[in-house]
Amino acid sequence: MLAYLNQLFSERYKQWKSDLHQYFLMFDDPQVALNEGCLKEFEDREDSWVWLCSCFHESGYVKKVKANNINQEKKTLLHHSGLRPFPYRMEALRKGCLKFREIDIFADVYVRPRDELIESFHATMVEKGQLVVQEFASQLPLDMPIEYVDPLEDVGFHILIETLNQTFG
Incomplete structure (x- = not known):
């Protein structure tokens, strides 16, 4: 049960971070995203938003996201099993x-x-x-x-x- 919960929390965290990255990409300039794009959930934690923006701006993160997208497009069989392990x-x-x-x-x-x-x-x-x-x-x-x-x-x-x-x- 603990392994299942850890996996579930990990997947939800990844999805949340992916959503934040998509929001970050809506801005043309990383500095604009940093100054004007801070979400309400980070109002009292601007340092967390600054850290995330710096991560999203790093070339390694962008390469990883692109590689994941390429790998997803290569899939020939997509499973539909839902959350049930x-x-x-x-x-x-x-x-x-x-x-x-x-x-x-x-x-x-x-x-x-x-x-x-x-x-x-x-x-x-x-x-x-x-x-x-x-x-x-x-x-x-x-x-x-x-x-x-x-x-x-x-x-x-x-x-x-x-x-x-x-x-x-």
Whole structure:
């Protein structure tokens, strides 16, 4: 719980600092931002605003922001998992009787309506999973229901990786 709270506070702080940086960038001149741009939340702490403006003006900070923006644009898969951490999602799936948890997590996090590429990835993964289950079932006695087929633990992970590697390399 403590790790989750620390992560949440860290993300909120980063977002707050990013918002302040966007506000700083609205001014053409850093000196104008320093003199006239001080927000109400810094009225009694002008020294904090001065420190932030100096950080925002440094070339290292600007390079880091540009690099982050470039990296964000390079992303090919955007997740939509919200604030719920992956370990909680995995635990919820463990409680169910799902055969390929990784594929189900992929569907939960990435698949969205009208995203045909991601939907096709998921459909391919499900199809490969069904083939694996049928293969395992063919090795069992005929009277055993297919629901009892339990493939190896990491098969779902291998299906996921194989499907994504075929597209992204």
